[in-house]
Amino acid sequence: MALQDRTRCGAWSMLLPLLAAGTVAAQPASPSGSSIYSCTDARGRTLTADRPIPDCSDREQRALSPSGARRIVEPSYTAQEQAERDERARQAAQQASRLNEERRRERALLVRYPNLATHERERVEAMQQIDTVIDAARKRLGELAKERQSVDDEMEFYKKDVSKAPPSLRRKLDDNEQSVAVQNRFIAAQDDEKKRVNARFDEERVRLRPLWAATAPAGAGAGR
Structure with missing residues (x-):
């Protein structure tokens, strides 16, 4: 081999390790395009x-x-851990939904009843409406009582043996008794309705008090 060629080969032999080292040093810490992850x-x-x-x-x-x-x-996570996380997330979502719905109802309630006077006025009106229905039922009971008296007067002729009374008369008696029972049940149901409506207004007032207080002008009372 000529001297010049041997010299060139020797030079490359010396440069190759340096180039290799430079190539290694120039490589990034992570593969091209990879993300860097960190944690504690x-x-x-x-x-x-x-x-x-x-x-x-x-x-x-x-x-x-x-x-x-x-x-x-x-x-x-394991399957059980993931299921537990999903359940907690579901419960949290339900709770958030309930809270949002509760706030929506409170806003609607406050719009409907901006103050105590409005709320009490509607309570009185609701009670009056039920009382009107009850009065009508009691009036019907009075009419049925008169009808019963008329039937009883006719039944006087058959008091020794009611079975001899005409079928039409016995039907009148049965119809009257059933109608009286219906009206009495209706009146009892309306009395229960009054209690339910009163309880609803009481509950609403408890919920509305802090809302009224929060929206009342400075120095104004929210009502008791």
């Missing part, structure tokens, strides 16, 4: 890697993409 493990150590970190599989990990976007990697 159970021992308090801050760990970083180019892939999800096994020591932090039970906790959140932060991932930073090459573009600079950040995201949270959720822990990996």
Whole structure:
């Protein structure tokens, strides 16, 4: 081999290790396009890697993409743990929904009854409406009592043997008794309705007091 060629080969032999070292040094810490994951493990150590970190599989990990976007990697759970998390999330969602619905109802209630006087006025009107219905039923009872008296007068002729009374007369007696029973049941139901309506207004007043207080002008009372 010529001297010049041997010299050139020797030079390359010396340069190759240096180039290789430079190539290694120039490589990035993570593969091209990989995210960087970081977390604090159970021992308090801050760990970083180019892939999800096994020591932090039970906790959140932060991932930073090459573009600079950040995201949270959720822990990996067993089927039971995931089911428990889903159940907690479901209950939390239901609770939030109930709270939102309760606030919506309170707003609607406050719009309907902006003050105590309005609320009490509607209570009185509701009671009056029920009393009107009850009065009509009692009036009907009075009419039935007169009809019963007329039937009883006719039955006087058959008091020794009621079975001899005409079928039409016995039907009148039965119809009258059934009608009286219906009216009495109706009146009892309306009395129960009055109690229910009064209880509803009492409950609404309890709920409305703090709302009235919150919306009342400074120095004004919210009502008792």
